[in-house]
Amino acid sequence: MALKKGSQEARDFMAKIRNAKRQTGTSNKTIDKQRQALPVGKRTSPAGNVYYERREDHSDKGKLLGVNDMNTEIINDYNMTCKRIEIFTKNINSHTQQIYDLREDKKAALLRKNLLINVKLMKKYLDELKQHKTELKKLM
Secondary structure, X not given: OOOOOOOHHHHHHHHHHHHHHOOEOOOOHHHHOOOOOEOOEEEEOOOOOEEEEOEHHHEOOOOXXXXXXXXXXXXXXXXXXXXXXXXHHHHHHHHHHHHHHOOOOOOOHHHHHHHHHHXXXXXXXXXXXXXXXXXXXXHO
C-alpha cells in the first residue's frame, strides 16, 4: 500500500523514520546493562500527554545495550564462579595448614597423604575455575 503524498499517514511515517535516525545525549553503558530501554519513538506520559523520545539514555537503539537473558545468565555464572574460587582457595589454605600441623605426627601419615591428594585435586579444579572466570569476563 502506497502512502498518498502529503497525507497524515505519510507525515507520521516520515516522522518515525526521522526520529529513529537521530538521537541526542550520551549513554552510560554500565547503567544501560542493568535495564531494558524502550525503542525510539512515540510515548505517552503518566498524565496522558503524547511525546517523541529520542534521547540516547531513554531509548534503546544502536549502541545502547539493555538487558537480555543471556547477559544475565553470564553475570550470574561469573558471580557463582567467583564464589567457588573463594571457597576453594579457603579450603586449599585450610588443608595446607592441616598438612603443616601434622608434619611431626608419625601416626597421621595416611591422613597427610590423603590431604595432599585433596589439595592437588582442588588446585587443579581451582585452575579450571580461574580459566572459566576469564572466559566469562571476555563475554561480559
